[in-house]
Amino acid sequence: MSRSAVLGTRQLLHHLTSSNFGDQRRQRHRISASSPVAPRASPSLSSATPGFCPWKTCAGCGAKVGRRIRMGQRGSRQVAGNAARVHVEGAQESVSQNLMxxxxxxxxxxxxxxxxxxxIDxxxxxxxxxxxxxxxKYDNLSGYLLxxxxxxFLFSPIFELRNIKQTGPSEITTRWCMRLYFRLVPWVPEVVFTGRSIMTVNPATGRFNRHVDIWDSIQDNDYFSMEGLxxxxxxxxxLAxxxxxxxxxxxxxxxxAHYEIRRYPSFRVLEASSSRSIEDTSSLVELRKRVESRSDQGAPLLPLLSWVRGAEATAAVPSIPVEAVFAPESISDASVGAVSVREVGASCVAAVRFSGTPSEALVAKLERELRQALRKDGLEAEEGYAVARYSFPxxxxxxxxxEVLVWLHDYQLD
Known part of the structure; x- marks a missing residue:
């Protein structure tokens, strides 16, 4: 077969296997004579071996075309490979990424x-x-929507999307928080789940065909999980x-299973100068009453906070979160001492909830267990902590x- 016949066959195969053949079959693809020669290495054939045809570039679409032509034992040349495989596969990957x-x-x-x-759509x-x-577990769209x-119907649900990213060729992973307020019981408990959803796109339809949720609070996420129940x-x-x-x-x-990680904005607190034990709430109560008496400045925020600063500290500083800008001297009193205003910067905080009276022994135990859980998970916490009371003493x-609150160093959500 002559060299011109081989080149003609190559061009024909390129057109027949190209993904846009229908649009380009009337266009003339030219093999650029100026394209650089890039022969493939072969253990048995050198670049100078007769019958070895290099890859070249199609001037019409820029795809690499051509194939290795080897001389058979009897002198017949055999075609190996697909002239346009690189071109077609590249187009498919581009479409898939656009869809994702x-x-x-x-x-x-x-x-x-x-x-x-x-x-949802x-x-x-x-x-x-x-x-x-x-x-x-459901296996159809009707069950999913149900x-x-x-x-x-059962809850007052709140869904918060934290982040979303592609994690596989046809896989998208979202991270979220879901708060459910169960309204069928008088105390309306709050149920909180955080986790990831792994959603798979069906390449044949371009729609989602699988949605798997993984909760952060349990180890066994397989259906049906008794741990999850x-x-x-x-x-x-x-009942809290x-x-x-x-x-x-x-x-x-x-x-x-052991704590929550929260992101707080910056907020302002009024602090009493006198430190008391965690169990002594007299200054905390009096400080709150004095803030409430200033009705022109708005009501104090929840929770009431007792700050224990430093690893060895035992006394707690009572403080009241406020929205308005208070003049500290208007709140100061002999029962609470001098009052100061402090700005607490935006931060990430680890929290553990509990009910009952916050005794020193209980709080110390919870703080120790919280720090152990954080270290186990590779998280670094600052010294000191705060006790948060949502209910009036x-x-x-x-x-x-x-709650016991511990401030974290440089937390990044995974």
Whole structure:
């Protein structure tokens, strides 16, 4: 076969296997004579071996075309490989990546509608979509949507999307926090889950066909997880109450079996100069009353805070979070001493909840266990801590909500 015949065959195969053949079959692809020669290395053939044809570049579309032509034992040349494989595969990868980028942008807009009246856009999900979390499982879109409606009926749910990224060729992972307020019981307990959703895109349809949730608070995330059920029931049966009133706002970034990690904005506190033991709440109560008496400045925020500064410190400094800018001298009193204003910077905090009266022994035990859990998870905490009281001192112990708070160094959500 002549060299011109081989080149003609090469061009024909390139057109027949190209993904845009229908649009380009009337266009003339030219093999650029000026394209650099890039022969493939071969243990048996050198670049000077007769019958070895290099790869060249198509002037029409820029794809590399050509193939290795080897001389057979009887002198016949045999075609090996596909002239346009590189071109076709490159086009497929580009389309797939565009689809994944579109699906990520779609989820950023759609997921915040999970529990509102608008709801999610079901056109982006296959009819045979599989939904699995530790205690729930469905294998079709109807069941998936039913689960969302059931949560809306039983709870007042709040969904917060933390981040979203592509984690595989057809896989997207979201990180989120979900707060559920169970309204079918009088005490309306708060149920909190944080975790990741691994969502898979069906390449044949361009829609989601699998959604798997993983909770941060349990180890066994396979359906049906008894550990997951116990975690849910433990939160639902918690009788501790959070009184009505404005709180210091925070985002729950992660809830594990042992603690929550929260992100607080900066906030302002009024602090008494006198330090007391954690169990002595007289200064805390008096300070709050004096802030409340200044009705022109607005009500104090929850929780009441007792700060213990330093690893060896035992006395606590009472402080009241406030929104307004107070003149400290207007709050100072003989019972609380001089009052100062302090700005607490934005930060990430580890918190452990408990009910009952915050005794020194109980608080010390909880702080020690919290620090041990943080070290086990590779997190570094600052010295000192704060005891947060959401209920006014003197409330029934089992109904009170209290927390031990520890500030973290440079926390980054995974």
């Amino acid at each position: 980028s579109e699906m990520i942008e779609f989820l950023k807009v759609d997921l915040p509608n999970l529990f509102n009246e608008k709801g 079901k056109s982006k999900y296959d009819e045979k979509v599989a939904f699995i979390d530790p205690i729930t 689960n969302i409606q059931m949560l809306r 116990r975690d849910f029931l433990k939160q639902v049966s918690n 109450q959070t009184p009505r009133g404005k709180q210091i706002p925070f985002d729950i970034l992660k809830r594990t 003197g409330s029934l112990g089992f109904l009170t909500r209290n």
